[in-house]
Amino acid sequence: MPFAMALVLASLLAGCAKDGGDSAPASDSAQAEASKPVTFTYFNAAVAGKDGNTNETVLGKLLEEQTGVNFKIEHLVGDLNTKLGVMxxxxxxxxxxxxxxxxxxMLDAKAFIPLNDLIDRYAPNLKKLYAPYWxxxxxxxxxxxxIPFAASHGFVPDMYQPGAFYIxxxxxxxxxxxxxxxxxxxxxxxxxxxxxxxxxxGGDTIGFETLTDDWRFFTLTNPAPNLNGLPNEGEVYVDKDTHLAYATGDKPFMKRWIRKLNEVNSQGLLDKESLVAKYDQYIAKLSTGRVLGFFDYGWQIIPAMQNLAQAGNDDRQFIGFPLVFDQGTKDQYLDPPTFATNRGIGITTSAKDPVRIIQYFDNMVKEENQKLLFWGEKGKTYEVGENGRFFRTEAQIxxxxxxxxLQSYGFAxxxxxxxxxxxxxxxxNAYFPDRQPEVxxxxxxxxxKTILEAYGLKVFTDVYSPPExxxxxxxxxxxxxxxxxxxxxxxxxxxxQRKAFPRLILASPDQFDAMWDEYVAAFNKLNVKSYENWANGVVQDRLDGKKR
Structure with a gap:
């Protein structure tokens, strides 16, 4: 649709809404207002980045040509709660x-406007995309x-390593x-x-490295349920048959995992410093090429993997495996398609023109624009094979x-x-290039290719079982x-756990059971049952299709 026609249609819709659904055409002044280029402000508290205008990028300029809308983007600097508190x-x-x-x-402060009517009136593409999760x-x-990100349609595994025991x-x-x-x-x-x-x-070989720094402490605790054939649900696991949730902190599989680390430490394989190291120290240690193994997530180790790749010694790079405690256990490391409602984007009460913002959102989720935003332009950032499959050349990769x-083009x-x-x-085709096997x-x-061929794999995630x-x-x-x-x-x-688990890992093996019992006693003094009841409520609500 030509830009001018799109703007006229937008103004007609806006006029209808203003007139309570009246089908009379909008006035010339209303059309002029709707066609006027506009810049909205956008604050991203989720990730650091370069502040700027979307229309200063290739993708942002293309969307501005379609809608007349530009966004001035600001990223978080400093403490999130302080920044939002000032707002x-x-x-x-x-x-x-x-x-x-x-x-x-933000929700408690009633900082966001309701979007129901806006979506119903002006965003048919948005409603279609999110229909399964409405x-x-x-x-x-x-x-x-x-509006959460993102509405998943079909399962596509991450082609790179998610949670895994790397070696x-x-x-x-x-x-x-x-x-x-x-x-x-x-x-x-x-x-x-x-x-x-x-x-x-030129340095001592390190058998196994851990990560416990600040909020990343989950890297130490998450392997326990995974090793038992369970997915990562956080602080609980959910019985697939009964749908009942149970706290993981005192379960036999948690004890078995921590005991194994105790055994590994007693054998001189564990880097004790890693129990107190900061994240940057952990990345630096992995980057030396002296670490033989660790558990982590692909997104968390990118700097170290890049450093090792640049060093050029393939033997010092890693591959991850979805390990389990016992032969015959089916691994469940891969995430099934999910829809997380606790993260997303909202239009605030200060918004100058919520209608044009929601129309921008609606335009960007058209399938042709989703391909544009994630793949770019055919012939420039990707190609299409005779079979219709998207791929990228070596130069495009x-x-x-x-x-x-990434910044100048707009992918960032x-x-x-x-x-x-x-x-x-x-x-x-996959929504994202990094989940397209051809790419x-x-x-x-x-x-x-050598390590993949040795294990009969096409991509690294072929080692994982499909998620249930x-x-x-x-x-x-x-x-x-x-x-x-x-x-x-x-x-x-x-x-x-921050206090107990390092002590358990470093303890003399003959003291482990007694110390574990002390930990369990302290754990059970917490309000475990109340937490499990809350988790069961979450499970039941989601089974019933409700938001939690």
């Missing part, structure tokens, strides 16, 4: 806010204040690329390799890895934090008010 106190907000974990603060979006008062490729090569399925097999390989190679790159290009602004889809387009395979190095459908998943994404019983439980539980 709330003044009652003055940017037009659009992505509040991240400050969502409850019942989960309203708050308790029935109003939709936040150096050189360790696997040393022993003929053995299959590694259980935790015991994994640590046996690390132990044998360390004994043969006590030093790497290299281009898309450049931070400067539009890759997330807007209303958006996920999964598969109607033609079967990922093209980006592999010769070293990548869980309508309630994940419980951890449910909204928790600051100071609520469930939030207080989580904080006290984490505080307890």
């Amino acid at each position: 709330v106190a003044s009652g003055e907000y940017p037009d659009v806010v992505v509040p991240d974990s400050g969502i409850d603060k 019942d989960q979006m309203p708050s308790e008062d029935g109003n939709i204040y936040i 150096q490729r050189g360790v696997l090569k040393e022993f003929g690329y053995p299959k590694v399925k259980t935790l015991d097999e994994y640590f046996d390989l690390i132990k044998r390799y360390k004994e043969k190679h006590p030093q790497i790159n 290299k281009q898309a890895a450049s931070p400067e290009f 602004y539009y890759s997330y934090y807007w209303p958006m889809g996920a999964g598969l387009y109607e033609d079967g 990922v395979e093209q980006s592999y190095t010769e070293g990548d 459908t869980r309508k309630w998943y994940p419980v951890w994404s449910a909204n928790k008010q600051q100071g609520s019983p469930e939030q207080v439980f989580e904080q006290k539980k984490t505080d307890l």
Whole structure:
């Protein structure tokens, strides 16, 4: 549709809404107002980035040509609660806010306007995209204040490693690329390799590294349910048959995991410093090439993986495996399609023109624009094969890895934090290039191809079992008010584990059971039952299609 015609249609719709649904055409002045270029303000509290205008990028300019709308984007600097607190106190907000974990603060302050009527009147594409999740979006008062990201349509695994037990490729090569399925097999390989190679790159070989810094403490606790064949639900696991939730903190699989770390420490395989190290120290340690193994998530280790790739020694790079305690256990590390309602984007009470903002959102979620925002322009940032499959050339992949290009083209602004889809387009291509096998395979190095061939894999995530459908998943994404019983439980539980788990890991093995019993006694003094009741409420509400 030509831009001028689109603006006329928008103004007619606005005129109808203003006149209570009257079909009379809008006045010339109303049309002129609707066609006037406009800049809205957008505050992103979720991620650091370069502030600027969307129309200063290729993608943003294309959308401005379609809609007449530009966004001036500001990112968080400093403390989130302080920043939002200043906004709330003044009652003055940017037009659009992505509040991240400050969502409850903004909702409590009634900083967002209801979107129900706006979506019904002006956003048919938005409503279509979010239709499978529509019942989960309203708050308790029935109003939709936040548009979550993203509405998933079909399952597409992350082509790169999600949660996994990583191990150096050189360790696997040393022993003929053995299959590694259980935790015991994994640590046996690390132990044998360390004994043969006590030093790497001029320093002592480190068998296993952990990460416990600040909010990243979950990296230490999350493996326990995964090793037992369970997905990551946060502080609970949910019985798939009964749909009942149980706290994980005192369960046998948590004890078995922490005991294994105690055993690993007693064998001299654990880096004790990692129990108190900061995140940057952890990344620096991984980057040395002296660490044989660790558990983590792909997104959290990107700097270290880049450093190792630049060093050029493929033996010191890693591959991850979805380990379990026992042979025959089906792993559940991959996330099924999810819809998290506790993160998203809202239009504030200060917004100058909510209608044009929602129309911008509606325009950007058209499938052709979703492809534009995530893949770019055909012939420039991606190609289409004879079979209709999207791919990128080697040069395009290299281009898309450049931070400067991502910023100037607009991928840095539009890759997330807007209303958006996920999964598969109607033609079967993946929403995101980094989940398209043709793109990922093209980006592999010769070293990548060697390790993949050794294990009979096309992409690294082929080692994972498909995720089982869980309508309630994940419980951890449910909204928790600051100071609520469930939030207080989580904080006290984490505080307890921060003290207890390092002591348990470093203890003499013959003292472990007694110390574990002390920990469990302290854990059970917390309001565990109340937290489980809350989690069960989340599960039941989601089974019933309600938002939590």
